[in-house]
Amino acid sequence: xxxxxxxxxxxxxxxxxxxxxxxxxxxxxxxxxxxxxxxxxxxxxxxxxxxxxxxxxxxxxxxxxxxxxxxxxxxxxxxxxxxxxxxxxxxxxxxxxxxxxxxxxxxxxxxxxxxxxxxxxxxxxxxxxxxxxxxxxxxxxxxxxxxxxxxxxxxxxxxxxxxxxxxxxxxxxxxxxxxxxxxxxxxxxxxxxxxxxxxxxxxxxxxxxxxxxxxxx
Ligand code: SAH
Numbered sequence: 001x002x003x004x005x006x007x008x009x010x011x012x013x014x015x016x017x018x019x020x021x022x023x024x025x026x027x028x029x030x031x032x033x034x035x036x037x038x039x040x041x042x043x044x045x046x047x048x049x050x051x052x053x054x055x056x057x058x059x060x061x062x063x064x065x066x067x068x069x070x071x072x073x074x075x076x077x078x079x080x081x082x083x084x085x086x087x088x089x090x091x092x093x094x095x096x097x098x099x100x101x102x103x104x105x106x107x108x109x110x111x112x113x114x115x116x117x118x119x120x121x122x123x124x125x126x127x128x129x130x131x132x133x134x135x136x137x138x139x140x141x142x143x144x145x146x147x148x149x150x151x152x153x154x155x156x157x158x159x160x161x162x163x164x165x166x167x168x169x170x171x172x173x174x175x176x177x178x179x180x181x182x183x184x185x186x187x188x189x190x191x192x193x194x195x196x197x198x199x200x201x202x203x204x205x206x207x208x209x210x211x212x213x214x215x216x217x
Contacts, residue, residue, distance in 0.1 A: 009041060012053040020055045021073045028077040034103035035073055040066070043094035043124050062114045064208060066094040067154055071205065073100075078175045078189045078202055079150040081106050086145070088167070090138035090176075091154035091210070095121030095131070101152070102130045109145050111138040113211050139214035141167040148172060156185045156207040160197075161214035168192045177207040179216070 013036055021035060041052035043066055048058045057065035067075075075097070081087065083105025089098045092112035098121070101108050110125075111134045112118040118135035125131045134142065138153070139161040146167035156177035164174050174190040187202040209216045 009039065009053065010036075013039075016053045016055075016069055020070050024070055024074075026070070026073045026077055030082065030104045031073050031076045031100075034076070034100050035069065037103050038096070038099045040069065040096055043096040043099070043121075060094045060117070060120075062117055064093050064114065064117060066096050067207075071154075071207075072097045074187070074202065075152050075154070075175050076100060076104065078187070078200075079152050079173045081150055085149035086147070086169075088138070088142060088145070088148045088151040088164075089154075090151065091208075092118060092121045092133055093154060095124045095133070097152070097154060098131050098133070099125060099128060102128050106130070106150070108132065109134060109142050109148075111136055111142065113137060137212035139163065139210060139212035143167060150175070153177065153210065154207060155210035155215070156205075157210035157215045158217070159214070160188075160190055163214065165190075165192070165197065170194060175202075176210075177205050179209075 041049040057068045060066050081104045085106040087101050087106040087108045089110040092110040098108050098110040108131045115135050122133040141163040147169035149169050149172050151164045151174045153176035156179040172192050177185045177187050179185045185205050187205045189200040191198045
């Protein structure tokens with residue numbers, strides 16, 4: 001977002017990894033290395049960039065937030081991302097999570113509902129050729145780019161959108177927050193095995209609402 005990258009904040013990233021990520025049980029080496037490599041401050045407006053390594057989501061405008069670092073790590077680990085995976089990232093927001101998934105070596109299609117956020121994120125991600133920012137309703141997926149090895153959402157919906165199941169590769173993973181009872185969100189992973197979908201509950205979370213055709217009504 002800023003042309004001047006500023007001082008390297010690797011020491012702050014290392015502290016974030018130690019106290020906010022590893023201490024909470026994230027151990028996937030690929031995820032830890034990716035988070036050590038991506039400067040979160042680049043995805044924040046100048047007014048909040050100073051807090052880039054705080055243990056919290058932060059406002060990015062249009063009523064939306066950049067995800068808490070731990071949540072990005074948890075989602076990536078739960079999605080079992082590996083180099084070469086085709087990933088649909090629903091809710092680009094700042095673009096930070098997309099950059100982390102790309103740093104793992106994935107090819108990322110990141111879709112954002114709010115046009116201005118899509119535009120800002122596209123600028124922030126311009127130097128990453130493996131991230132493709134699309135403006136639109138992520139609940140419809142991206143049929144032209146399917147199948148995906150992972151579909152990772154940063155906004156909470158009432159159910160897994162049917163298009164995601166259709167666009168998931170065999171062995172593929174959907175990780176998303178579900179809000180089946182108002183005010184209660186749980187992060188879930190759905191793994192596709194042939195025609196079956198195995199569900200794992202990954203615990204309580206707090207995300208913004210998933211909008212769009214298969215989102216919150
Ligand atoms: N991963 C992002 C988090 C952004 S917050 C980051 O690291 O910054 C979630 C985002 O989901 C918001 O920007 C919101 O506008 C977007 N969103 C909500 N519903 C959506 C939908 N149906 N399709 C695409 N994006 C959506």
